Amino acid sequence: MIALAVVLLILAALIDRGSCSNDNGGNTAPAGASGAADGSSSAAPGTGPPGAAGPQDPGQAPAPSAKTGATSGATTGATGAKTTPPAAAPAPAPPATSSGGVPQVVGLDLQKARDAVWYAGYHFIKSHDALGRGRMQLLLSNWQVCDQNPGPGKIDKDTTVRLGVVRKDEDCPVVPLPTAKPSAPEGIMPNVVGRSVNVVREALRDEVKVDADDLKSGRAIIVENHWQVCTQDPAPGAPLPEDKIRLGAVKFGEKCP
Numbered sequence: 001m002i003a004l005a006v007v008l009l010i011l012a013a014l015i016d017r018g019s020c021s022n023d024n025g026g027n028t029a030p031a032g033a034s035g036a037a038d039g040s041s042s043a044a045p046g047t048g049p050p051g052a053a054g055p056q057d058p059g060q061a062p063a064p065s066a067k068t069g070a071t072s073g074a075t076t077g078a079t080g081a082k083t084t085p086p087a088a089a090p091a092p093a094p095p096a097t098s099s100g101g102v103p104q105v106v107g108l109d110l111q112k113a114r115d116a117v118w119y120a121g122y123h124f125i126k127s128h129d130a131l132g133r134g135r136m137q138l139l140l141s142n143w144q145v146c147d148q149n150p151g152p153g154k155i156d157k158d159t160t161v162r163l164g165v166v167r168k169d170e171d172c173p174v175v176p177l178p179t180a181k182p183s184a185p186e187g188i189m190p191n192v193v194g195r196s197v198n199v200v201r202e203a204l205r206d207e208v209k210v211d212a213d214d215l216k217s218g219r220a221i222i223v224e225n226h227w228q229v230c231t232q233d234p235a236p237g238a239p240l241p242e243d244k245i246r247l248g249a250v251k252f253g254e255k256c257p
Contacts, residue, residue, distance in 0.1 A: 101154030102161060106147060110165050111140035113148075117161050130164035132177040133196040133225045133252065137165060146172035184208075184240055191236035197249050198224035209244035215257050216250055230256035 103120050105113035110127055117125050129135045130146045137143050143165040150159065164179065166172055181203035182190040192200045201210045201224065212221050212229075221227050231248035234241060250256055 104152040110143040113145045124160040127163040134199040187240045189234045189238045197227045212247040215248040
């Protein structure tokens with residue numbers, strides 16, 4: 001009987017211990033489900049599922065949202081579309097065309113005078129050395145107009161406008177000087193005193209040979225339009241010789257001996 005009682009006590013103790021073990025097992029949740037049971041998360045602070053926004057760092061600027069980026073891009077694109085390069089400066093307008101005929105150009109430099117006559121509608125323009133020396137006007141702005149023919153006024157558009165000019169460092173002649181080339185009609189020697197040696201040579205080269213000598217000191221005559229004729233042989237009105245004529249000359253500005 002005693003042995004049976006001991007066995008029963010042992011069994012009772014074992015049954016009571018197993019009941020306590022079962023109660024603890026029902027109240028303990030698995031490690032992965034404990035957060036779901038009490039509403040908290042087991043993940044580290046500041047982390048979350050992919051794509052979810054985490055807490056913002058106070059020192060960090062907020063990242064632009066997709067909507068903000070789209071709006072900014074659209075605005076930038078619109079602004080770029082409206083931007084245009086600066087307009088080029090307008091070209092200077094040509095001188096106004098005159099409706100009153102040939103303009104007054106005496107006193108102007110040759111370049112400005114030609115421009116004024118051209119824009120007035122007269123396109124046949126010739127200039128000549130008003131001192132009768134036969135010099136060419138290579139740099140127009142270095143020459144000034146002393147006389148014009150015809151003068152200011154309305155004339156036919158096909159008329160040639162002739163301008164007598166001197167260099168800007170020279171004075172216009174008080175009395176118009178002969179500027180046309182001398183000629184020898186019917187073999188008669190023309191009067192060439194006062195004319196430029198080069199003008200005489202150009203005028204008579206097809207008729208006779210021309211020799212020119214310095215009357216002062218035997219200087220070589222190289223630039224002939226710097227020299228004026230003081231003497232001539234033969235005299236004016238005489239028949240032209242068959243071989244040559246002789247001219248005595250000094251530089252312009254010098255007195256004939």
